[in-house]
Amino acid sequence: MSDVLELVDVSVVREGRALVDEVSWSVKEGERWIILGPNGAGKTTLLNLASSYLFPTTGTATVLGERLGAVDVFELRPRIGMSSSALTEKLPRSQTVLQTVLTAAYGMTAGWQESYDAVDEERARAFLDRLGMSDYLDRRFGTLSEGERKRTQIARAMMTDPELLLLDEPAAGLDLGGREDLVRRLGRLARDPYAPSMIMVTHHVEEIPAGFTHVLMIRQGKVLTAGPMETEMTSANLSRCFGLPLVLERQGERWTAAGLPLG
Ligand SMILES: Nc1ncnc2c1ncn2[C@@H]1O[C@H](COP(=O)(O)OP(=O)(O)OP(=O)(O)O)[C@@H](O)[C@H]1O
Numbered sequence: 194m195s196d197v198l199e200l201v202d203v204s205v206v207r208e209g210r211a212l213v214d215e216v217s218w219s220v221k222e223g224e225r226w227i228i229l230g231p232n233g234a235g236k237t238t239l240l241n242l243a244s245s246y247l248f249p250t251t252g253t254a255t256v257l258g259e260r261l262g263a264v265d266v267f268e269l270r271p272r273i274g275m276s277s278s279a280l281t282e283k284l285p286r287s288q289t290v291l292q293t294v295l296t297a298a299y300g301m302t303a304g305w306q307e308s309y310d311a312v313d314e315e316r317a318r319a320f321l322d323r324l325g326m327s328d329y330l331d332r333r334f335g336t337l338s339e340g341e342r343k344r345t346q347i348a349r350a351m352m353t354d355p356e357l358l359l360l361d362e363p364a365a366g367l368d369l370g371g372r373e374d375l376v377r378r379l380g381r382l383a384r385d386p387y388a389p390s391m392i393m394v395t396h397h398v399e400e401i402p403a404g405f406t407h408v409l410m411i412r413q414g415k416v417l418t419a420g421p422m423e424t425e426m427t428s429a430n431l432s433r434c435f436g437l438p439l440v441l442e443r444q445g446e447r448w449t450a451a452g453l454p455l456g
Contacts, residue, residue, distance in 0.1 A: 197220045198390075199218075199219045201253045201254075202217055204249065204250050204252055204414075205242070206251075213235040213414045214414035220407075221390075223386075226405070227392075227395060227422075228395070229395060230410060230412055231396070231434070232396070234411045234412050235413075239394075240275075240361050240392065243359055244270070244273050257356055273358075274353060274359065275358075275359045276346040276350045277346075277361035278361070286336075289330065289333060290321065290326060290330050293349060295317045295352070297353055313352075317352060320352060321345070340367045360379070360393040360394065362394055362395055364400040372400065379393070398426075398449065408422050410433075427441065431450055438452065440452075
């Protein structure tokens, strides 16, 4: 298995502060990683490295076999699918759902043309169908609910047939039903052997879909633990990560966590 992502002693320093601090981490082809950590821990910074939108201040980052700093990122980026709220804000509100997904095939956030291939349209419809968005194809993106927007964005991220799929808090802001619907769909994607390698950032263990294989926990820019879910998802690790005593429980392939009552 080859490395999809390899960080070696990577630090990202801004205003004299290390947002990520000497991080070494590798993601192999086919793995599905969760990044867990409190607010401000450096999770999005790690995703921005993985998506080649940020370069290390020190250390080396290799994405899909290409070393950042020595590769044309405009060739690398189409190989990476990304869904994040920052990206959602850049998508034109007046485009339809189908157009929003289709424009990804051409590496754009805007610019609807009439000349899209029938093959591309077929693919866009198929991804939207898998994400339960078939009834919304002609709806304007700006009129969608939070959950519908997230599902559209994931379909959009899949459109370029990426080798690496990055999901930044895909379930944030969803109600319980919306979260469970999305988590089930992501679980199905995670178990699909033809789906790309995946890295998903979350604050909540309840949002970890079935089928995810590895977890990285980060706190104040430092990696606390990184490895297989079976060995690393423990109450002790989670408590260290979030800085208070937590009890982690597993039910089948899903997780819950709660703080211990105050004594
Ligand atoms: N350009 C920047 N200059 C200075 N500080 C920054 C910059 N970008 C991010 N930070 C800081 O770096 C830290 C890590 O940010 P990051 O967004 O990676 O955290 P996060 O774990 O994703 O947080 P959250 O869960 O709140 O989204 C934060 O304290 C943030 O304020």
